[in-house]
Every structure is written in structure tokens, then in C-alpha cells.
Amino acid sequence: MANTVETTNLTQWTRLLEQQQEKQLLALLCDAPIIEVAEFLTQQPPQKLLALFTHLPQELQGAIFADFAEEQQLILYQLLNKKDFAQLFGHIPSHQRADFYQQLSDKEQVQLLPYLPKKVREDVITLSAYPPETAGGIMSTDFATVIEDMTVKQAIQKLREDSPSKRMIYYIYVVDKNMQMIGFVSLKDLIMAMPDDKVASFLHENFVYAKINDDREYVAQQVEKYDLVAIPILNEEKQLVGIVRYDDAMDVIRAEETEDMEKFMGIVSNEETSDYLKSSSFQHFKKRVSWILGLFIASILSEIIIHKHEALLGKLTVLALYLPMIAGAGGNAGSQAATVVIRAVSLGQVTLRNWLGVILKEAKVAFLLAFCLFFLAFLKVMILSGNVILENHSTYRLASSIALSLSLQVITSTVVGAALPLIAKYFNGDPAVAASPAITTLVDITGMAIYFSVVVAMLC
């Protein structure tokens, strides 16, 4: 909905509520986009929320509940008596239902179970058993099936009977008597066909699927690659046990991107607590401390290099002035190269076969950057330290040596930054572990080594 329309809905509903026109309001809510109804109800105080919510049709209640934030879900769970909640529970889409069930304590789960119909109880227990990072952990059991030798008329009849409770019936899965999947037809196929055609006559037998234990990121990538509305999930006996919809795949892709970005900044991701404000400071601290401390300890290597040249620094204090510049420019150039390469790998633009091409391209980019920086650095040294007098050499030589170190450092750092993600990938790691702080620390070490080597060679 465009901004204006969305705002209109909210304003209208709020006005009706103020005027106590509940009946009219409920009629409007029934036809509105579910996420907007969920957002509107979230803004109401608990008692008002309960009053409105319980007067909506049960199927809609289930869909709205699925769109509530966890917090809101728990409020409703507390407000409703167990029996009413159990009825609502049966109408929540299966994937979100299992997610909510897992939020409950063991005691609450045991309290709820007896009230549930057998089918719902089995569904929620089965889905909750799969690890959250697998296909099973993100799949839903809302799908429709037909048998191969049905006619179109019979198939449509079966859908009419089965599907009011099913959220998604764009693909209809064709199974045999043992629930083993043999193909699919689309609703479009059914509509296009004549009533007496056999389902088998337009069955797609060559279909894309994922296995129940496949990694959720892989499943999402398949949905994206094949432009699927939903991907069927099969167990080891090739039986159809669930589907993953494109919108759940999108959520996974979002979550994985956050994980990548965090990893790249040396933040340890954990699945459970991903909401910024809901995580405690100590949780945030734990996610970040290991890298910060690890890198702090690793940086001792660059300090040892400086330590070795303390005598030179004492004699030529001006050299200390440019230590942070060498370290900083290297870190920036290296992190940029890593960002570009990690992104290209994750979008599939670059594979390990291209490694030489990538390194050569980055080396060229680095050379251009180094060329520009050489002159700027030379200028900078002449301005800041032009009055320094050396024993055996001119100030120009000092400026040249510093500018040369900087150029070499930028080239080295860029190549290191580009190579690390590829190396991580080669060892089957995630390219994003070539984190920016790690690169920064690593090129600090190479930077100090380059700086003192060049300076000693040119000035001593």
C-alpha cells in the first residue's frame, strides 16, 4: 500500500475506535492487509487489543497472531485462557506456530498440549524437533497434495475440501499413496486444463526440492535461484514433509546477510538474540569481546617491530609521526578490497576458479591508488616535516622514503584483503571470516615491517 493509503487506513480505524464504532471497525479489519491489522492492534492497550482480536474470525486471528512481534504474542497468550488459546493456536500458520511454541517454557508447553487437537499437537511437536538452521526448522506444513490419477475436476474438489486452512496453494504437490513426491502442478495448470483431463497429463516431474537436513541458507538460495514461490522439502524416504515459502526464504537471506556483516566486523553472531534493543549490554559485549581482545593481543607483533627500531625513532623522531598513517591507509585499502571480494563471492559473481583474475585486478586497482597516494604523502611530509634536517640526506629523500613505504603498504594491503576471503573459501570457510578488524591488524604488521625496511634502506 502506498504511504497515503496505509496512513488513511490507520487514521480511519483509530477514529472508528474513538467513536466506539466497533462493529464497523471489525468489518474493515477483516478485509485489510494482515500486517496492517497486526500493527494497528499492537498499538492498542492489552484489554482493547483482546476485545477486538477475539471478535475477528478465527482464521484471521491465526494469521494476525503470526504477524505479531514475540512480545505481543506473549501478552495475548497470558490474557487468553488455555482453552481459547488452544483454539486460536490451531489457526496459526504451522511455521510460525512452531516458532512460538519453542518460545514457551517446558512447563507452559506441557500445559498447552492437552488442549490441542491431535493433528495440531503432532504437527507442532514434529516441527519443533528440527534444528532451526535446517530446512526442517524453517518449513511449514501448509501445503496441498493431490494424487496423479485424479482428473482436474476431482483434484479441484479435493482442494476445495482441504484448502480453506492452507495458506499457500499456488503449487499443488502430486504424491503417491506413501506421500512420496512424484511432481507438482500449478494452479495455473489446473485452471487452464479441461475438467476431465488427468492431472498426470500436465505433471512436472523434473522438480526442484530440498532435503529436510539441508542448511537453511542453501534452501533459501535454491528458492532464489529457481524463482520459486515455494520449495518442497523431502525426508530421506522422499516423502513430502513441508514447504519453504519465498517470504521465509527472504527472511533467511536477510538474517544471513546480517550474520555476514557482523562476522566481517568481528562480531560473533548467535541465532537466539538478534534484536538489537532486546539483547542486554552484556550479550552485545560477549559478541564483540573475543575479536577485540584477540586482535589486541595479535597487535603485539607490530609493536615488537616498532620496539626493535626504537633507537632509530629516538634519533629521528619525525618517523613516529607517520606510523598511524601507514597503519590506517593499509587498513582502509585492505578492508575495501575484502568487502568487494566477499560481496562478489556471495553474489556468485566470483568463484575460486577466478582467483588469479581477482588478485591481478585488485593489484591494478592498488597500483592506481598507490600512485595517487605517493604524491599526496610526499607533499604531506614536506609540509609537516619540511624543516627536519637529516645528517646525510636531503628532506626530499625523507619524504620519498615515507611516500614509498605508504605506496608499498597500500598495494600489499589490497592484495592481502582480496586474497584472505578467497583463502577462507578455499578451506570451505565463510569468506566473511576474513573480517575487517583481522585484516586491519594483519596489515598493521606488514605495514610496520615495510615502513622500517624502506626507511632503514633509504636513510641509514
Place this chain on the structure above:
Amino acid sequence: MANTVETTNLTQWTRLLEQQQEKQLLALLCDAPIIEVAEFLTQQPPQKLLALFTHLPQELQGAIFADFAEEQQLILYQLLNKKDFAQLFGHIPSHQRADFYQQLSDKEQVQLLPYLPKKVREDVITLSAYPPETAGGIMSTDFATVIEDMTVKQAIQKLREDSPSKRMIYYIYVVDKNMQMIGFVSLKDLIMAMPDDKVASFLHENFVYAKINDDREYVAQQVEKYDLVAIPILNEEKQLVGIVRYDDAMDVIRAEETEDMEKFMGIVSNEETSDYLKSSSFQHFKKRVSWILGLFIASILSEIIIHKHEALLGKLTVLALYLPMIAGAGGNAGSQAATVVIRAVSLGQVTLRNWLGVILKEAKVAFLLAFCLFFLAFLKVMILSGNVILENHSTYRLASSIALSLSLQVITSTVVGAALPLIAKYFNGDPAVAASPAITTLVDITGMAIYFSVVVAMLC
């Protein structure tokens, strides 16, 4: 398709090709996922590709062409004569067709147009006219419409006539005589209804849409927020002019995330050349150079601070040793904080109203990090520089002053890193412009100021 199946397809097809069983191969290709057929054909030499491609049904040719990389598309365009290509062109889904058309030179466009049927010609010219970053630029015209007062039977009849050429008919849009959109029904609704029901009886009138000039990122966000398979695009007269599918929305989200990540690393994004290997080194260089040079120049401020204390550094060389450590730890802590905050903002977990909560939380995290780092830094100085003798103070005092500077620097940097994205957001900028290299350079300056203030206060 799971790995194994995908590989099986390719192996089987390659074998059939080697055995010259083209007929059998073509039969298999007709039922396989389109992206796999496209990938298989891409691996063939041009003449083989042409032979296989032209023997496939024309509708399939259009879909496969849409899945080819630009390079492959141009090869086919060169190989086919204009008339054959014009026929194929009519079968490419409209969004990808317009994209390809825009790749052609003005001369090639003019050569192609006369061969196209009027409908296709008008479609491609209209779509090509919209700016690529708007809804119009990413929409497709493959959608099905019905009229409100049709019965279900009539509506299905119309779909049968219209839709073989339409890729997506999960939603059917209901329009009036002027093509103004008045609602939608889903295929599920049609299947569930009885043949003599009126379409109007299950029409969804409260629908989500986007306007033709809306930003493409906004359109994609709407698709994601409302879990839509496709969003209708209306022009200023409320006429239905196109749809944006969920898979095109996913592509937009991916592209925008790349842009964010690049921005964060100080890489200037440009829309045209986003494929890593296809962009020249000079294009990559241009995207990165401005920030690298800008920051290099800005870093002169931290050098001026060091420059002012050169006399102190000459007297107490050991202080130079820890300059890169102060700068480095600040950069890491600040970039981490910025990453976390930018991500929380872009996922909608944090808004400007929460600014104080965010800053306080980050300050707490920083305090915990600073506490740990204090002891490590103290230890490091005692190990590396324990033998340094000061005139008026003990070595413990030296170690304390350096450790204290580091702690203060980490706290300042974290708060700065968290605040910058929020400040950018406050001024309606993209939080990601609070780029990591910018933060690193900024906290270098604060770091040098803190370091020398603390050291002078405690040791002089």
C-alpha cells in the same frame, strides 16, 4: 533441486549430447527447470547452442533467454537473423525484454523495431522509458485482468484465452472499463468458488499497491512487508500498468544491500557496473579512490596532534610504540558499534526515538570492553617496555597512563561509532554513510588527542 539431482541432470544431458541423441535431449530440456537449461546451454559452443535453442518451443526460448547472462543474450542476438530474433523477442517476459532492449545501441534498436508486432513494440518502448530506479523501471506487464461483474466461469474462460503468454497469474487483477484497478482475486479464490459466483462476491478491495514513480527500494520493501507474490503498479490515473514480482523485489533487496555494504567501506556505488569481473580496474579504482584520498587528507589532523608532541616523543621514545595500538583499537571498536547500529536501523529494530537507549547501551558495552583492555594493555606495556626508566615516575605509572588512554579511546570510539549512523539518519541521510573508514579516521584524531592529554597529565 538438491545438489545431487542438479548434477545428475547436467551429466545426463551432456552424455546425450555426446551421443548425438538430440531429440531425447530436447524432450528432457522441455521439462527441466529453466535456469538449469540456461546454465547448460551457456556451457555449449555458439553453434551448438543455436542448434539446440532454436529447436525448443518458442515460449520456452523466451523464458530461457531471460535467464541468460547479458553476454549470452548478445551472442544469440548476433547469431539469429533479425526476423527470427523478433519472433523470439515476443516471447521474452516483458521486464527482461525491456532490460535487454536497453542494452542495444540506438542503431540496433531501430533495426529491430520494424520486425516486432505492434503490441510488443509498444510494450518495450513504454517500459524502457521509465527510470531504472523506479517501480516503472523494474515492473513487468505480464499480468491477467478480469472485470468485476464476470462470473467465475467467465473469468476462468478469459484467463484461458489470455494467459498462456502470462508468466504469473496467482493474483488476478480486477479492473473497470478504463483499466482502473478496483481490487484483486487470487487463483485460490477462483478455484474455491462455484462456477456461477460473481467475481465481485470475493473481491479484495483493500489492496496494496505502489505508484509508477515510487523508488524501487520502497516497492521491494512493500513486497517484503506484505508478503506479496506480486505488487500491482498504478499510474497517476490509478490505472494498472504493471506488476513487480517477489523475485524481482528480492533482486532489488540484494542490490541495495551491496550498495549499503560498499558505502560502509567508503566505496562509491554506481548502478550500471555492478558485476565484479566485468568492471574494469579503472572503474573499481574510481569507486574507491575518493574516500581513500579524502581520508588520507583528513588524517593530517591526527598528524598535527602528534607533530605538536614531537619533543615529548623525542624524550620518551617508548610513547611512539603505542601510537598504532591506540588508533587501531579505536577503529575496531568504533566500526563494530557502527555495524551493529546500521544493521539494527536497516532491519527496523531501532528508530531515532531510541537514540538515547542505543547510546547508553553502547556506552555500557564499551565500558566492559575498556575494562578488559585496561588490564591487557597494562600487561603489554610492562612486558615490552618494563625496562624503561622515567625521570620522576615509576614504570607502573607509564603503563597505567597508556592503559587508561586506551580505555578512554575505546569508550569514545564506540559512542562515536554508534552515534554517527543515527546522526546521518536524523539528517535524512543513509546511516551507512557513517562509513567504517570515516569512523576509523575520526577516532584516530580523538585517539591522538586523548593519548597525549593523558600521558602529559600523568607523566610530565
